[in-house]
Amino acid sequence: MRHPATPRLEAAWRALRLWLGASVLPAQCALCGIGCPEVLCSPCRVQYLGQGWEQARSRCRQCANPLADVATLCGRCLRQRPAYDATITAFDYAAPVDQLLLQLKFGARLALAPLFAQLLYDAVQRQPGWQRPQLLCPVPLGPARLAERGFNQALEIARPLARLLQLPLQPRLAQRVRDTRAQSGVAPQERQANLAHAFAIAPEHGALLHACHVGIVDDVMSSGHTVNALAAACKSAGAARVSIFVVARTPPRWITDMHY
Ligand SMILES: [Zn+2]
């Protein structure tokens, strides 16, 4: 039988390793591996993330999927309106941003989070007529996944983004009431059911949401089912509007390629 203190010891050990990784390991560029004090070296920054790298592309105002013409909403959103009202993204989920996001999430390269927040902030500033939410909240991880990973990548991005946007951050606004299976391991037709009732608004924050415009922050948006489930929970609790802020968006044809 497992000793009750074991999970706490494991979490402490993981936190220590994260701290050691951030402070002791030699600093390297996350893309080319050259030794440098920054998370990305200047040549990689200019080559991959410099101005004009991500072409200003036309995106659906509601779900941020790329649009071929000047329409403001995509066909999917017109057919079935999501629970969220707007989405802003900085990038398509493609190289090299996908590699950087994987390093943050699975390699615990937490120094990448402020860079993503800055890039997302820049994308927000480029978005004409964007509406400022009243508060930001990250997509929460379930307790088991949080204990396993040691951090929530959405919160790591949301914290510096809230500072840049000068918005209050509510990290505990929403909770995952059960640990859903990772969406990538669930058959497409079961994905929405996998997330049904996955989120609950913390009772002490219920009053805060009344007629509120909530901003939800996540690293990647693929099918959109996760943010849709969380947006629906916010709306059920009285939120008037929900905007999504994601570093990268998986275009729908790529989701199809991955047997979405
Ligand atoms: Zn580099």
Ligand SMILES: [Zn+2]
């Ligand atoms: Zn759309």
